[in-house]
Amino acid sequence: MDKRRYFTRKILNALLTIVLIASFNFVLFRILPGDPARLLVPKGRFSMDAMAKQRANFHLDKPMWEQFIYYWKDTVQLKFGDSFAQKRPVAQVVGERIWPTVILVGTGTIIATAVGLVTGVIAGWRRNSKFDVITTNSGMVMYSMPTFWVCLIFIMIFSTWLRWFPVGRMYDPGVVYTSWFSQFGALLHHLFLPAFTFAITYMGEYHLIVRSSLTGVMKEDYVLTARAKGLSDSNVLWRHVAPNAMLPTVTLVMMNIGFVLSGAILTEAVFNWPGLGLLSYDSMVQRDYPVMQAVFLLGSVAVIAANLIADIMYYYLDPRVKA
Numbered sequence: 001m002d003k004r005r006y007f008t009r010k011i012l013n014a015l016l017t018i019v020l021i022a023s024f025n026f027v028l029f030r031i032l033p034g035d036p037a038r039l040l041v042p043k044g045r046f047s048m049d050a051m052a053k054q055r056a057n058f059h060l061d062k063p064m065w066e067q068f069i070y071y072w073k074d075t076v077q078l079k080f081g082d083s084f085a086q087k088r089p090v091a092q093v094v095g096e097r098i099w100p101t102v103i104l105v106g107t108g109t110i111i112a113t114a115v116g117l118v119t120g121v122i123a124g125w126r127r128n129s130k131f132d133v134i135t136t137n138s139g140m141v142m143y144s145m146p147t148f149w150v151c152l153i154f155i156m157i158f159s160t161w162l163r164w165f166p167v168g169r170m171y172d173p174g175v176v177y178t179s180w181f182s183q184f185g186a187l188l189h190h191l192f193l194p195a196f197t198f199a200i201t202y203m204g205e206y207h208l209i210v211r212s213s214l215t216g217v218m219k220e221d222y223v224l225t226a227r228a229k230g231l232s233d234s235n236v237l238w239r240h241v242a243p244n245a246m247l248p249t250v251t252l253v254m255m256n257i258g259f260v261l262s263g264a265i266l267t268e269a270v271f272n273w274p275g276l277g278l279l280s281y282d283s284m285v286q287r288d289y290p291v292m293q294a295v296f297l298l299g300s301v302a303v304i305a306a307n308l309i310a311d312i313m314y315y316y317l318d319p320r321v322k323a
Contacts, residue, residue, distance in 0.1 A: 007315075010311045011308065021297070021304075022075060026071045080293065080294040084291075094276070104273055104275055109198075109199075111195065112203040112256075115207075120208070121210055125241070132211075139205075142204030148270055151271060154196075154197050159193070166190050168271040170187060171187065171190060213249065217241050223236065223240055223241055226239075254310035258305065264277045265277040265281055276298070283295065
């Protein structure tokens with residue numbers, strides 16, 4: 001396939017997907033029960049005039065099609081309006097939560113990817129060995145465990161019983177750190193448990209997919225030819241089997257990298273980690289439509305962009321794409 005034609009088609013598909021998701025994003029959160037205008041007035045007694053004024057300020061009194069126009073106008077300009085709950089620009093609210101999520105989900109993704117790929121390759125190469133049986137069964141258990149349940153179990157063991165790690169947050173509340181070194185140490189202390197929990201829930205997925213892919217590649221004719229040439233097992237594995245077995249995992253890895261910006265809602269909610277996941281949970285509870293829309297759109301665009309990069313990588317990694 002022509003290189004320019006392939007890239008153009010993939011980019012246009014990604015842009016069309018973003019437009020469809022952004023349009024769906026507008027409708028999705030407006031079908032939820034509850035009136036967001038109630039959040040715009042002080043708690044307690046309030047007048048209907050005050051609520052009507054707030055509805056007008058945020059265009060909630062307009063018909064749906066006019067709200068849709070306002071929504072797209074602001075989205076194109078990367079202006080997502082003001083948060084209903086915090087009365088601040090959505091860009092500012094979301095911007096404060098990006099780096100905590102990148103730190104948590106990024107660290108967990110790196111750990112899960114590295115461990116899962118290595119154990120998957122070794123288990124697939126040494127099929128039916130003790131290592132294969134133990135790691136594959138452990139991977140299936142880890143892959144099937146609910147995230148929130150794992151978080152609660154780890155908090156109970158490592159925070160409540162052993163008291164090795166704090167229950168949550170990025171830092172201890174009310175503590176003033178005298179140096180960046182002490183602050184960084186506190187961050188690592190708070191980060192370990194949620195990052196490890198996040199990695200555990202994804203590690204099994206990588207392991208199972210890599211092992212299955214490598215098992216299939218080992219049956220190919222070129223692997224038999226490589227063995228017939230007298231190449232060592234190490235050369236056959238790392239020069240012929242592993243590179244081809246990694247192809248199906250490229251999409252999975254890139255998709256999970258895209259999830260870095262969308263946040264881990266359950267992990268952050270349980271550990272009270274101040275990232276995009278916790279922000280998503282709070283905004284859903286508070287019916288904060290602008291924040292929900294911004295977080296959902298940001299996460300969707302990140303995943304679509306990661307998949308686009310995976311498609312581009314496939315063009316160079318898999319000769320069959322060019323055929």
